[in-house]
Amino acid sequence: SSEVTQDPAVSVALGQTVRITCQGDSLRSYYASWYRQKPGQAPQLVMYGGNNRPAGIPDRFSGSSSGNTASLTIFGAQAEDEADYYCESRDSTGNHLLFGEGTRLTVL
């Protein structure tokens, strides 16, 4: 399959830990990158190459991978983490980028 799939929505209580997952065959061969998008804003890179955080992203964000699943874990979720999160990988050729459908994270 050339798709990567995500749960449409996930919620977490303030201060708790939440895992956002992404599944797809390509994730066996490539690490995912993750983008966060708040309403009315452009996406923002929060994780790349599996578990690399860009400058300015808090260390409560962590990436991991197992088999065909990539995960973005937020330890101690904060209100400002509420956003849509997109995973990004490759298609079956490895030459084209693919985004998951996105996961809406709600912080309760």
Add this chain to the structure above:
Amino acid sequence: QVQLQESGPGLVKPSQTLSLMCSVSGGSISSGTYYWTWIRQPAGKGLEWIGHLYTRGGITYNPSLKSRATILVDKSKNEISLRLTSVRAADTAVYYCARGPPALGTKCSGSICTNYNYYYMNVWGTGTTVIVSS
């Protein structure tokens, strides 16, 4: 700090050609090695990768666009452009340009590790809205 700003016509008629510009400020397109990428997002929907231009050579497009897309660079204007021909209502979206450096990844499965080239997009424009309507 490099900044990207997309611009375009806003409204395009079906079957026409859409032309979008991504103006780069705070740095030169000719400096460094990067992937310059176009991505779009229909209202209320997810992100779709359109294609990228690699400054060391090579342009790759999303095959779903069936050769309608063309990405060009104008170094004299410090701009990246996107042309999309034969537009239809389904092309209505916010269009983003983004830039990212190349990287080398190593993915291991058990004791077997494979190196691969990839890139990530760490600089984004604010996006420009395109509506395709008669």
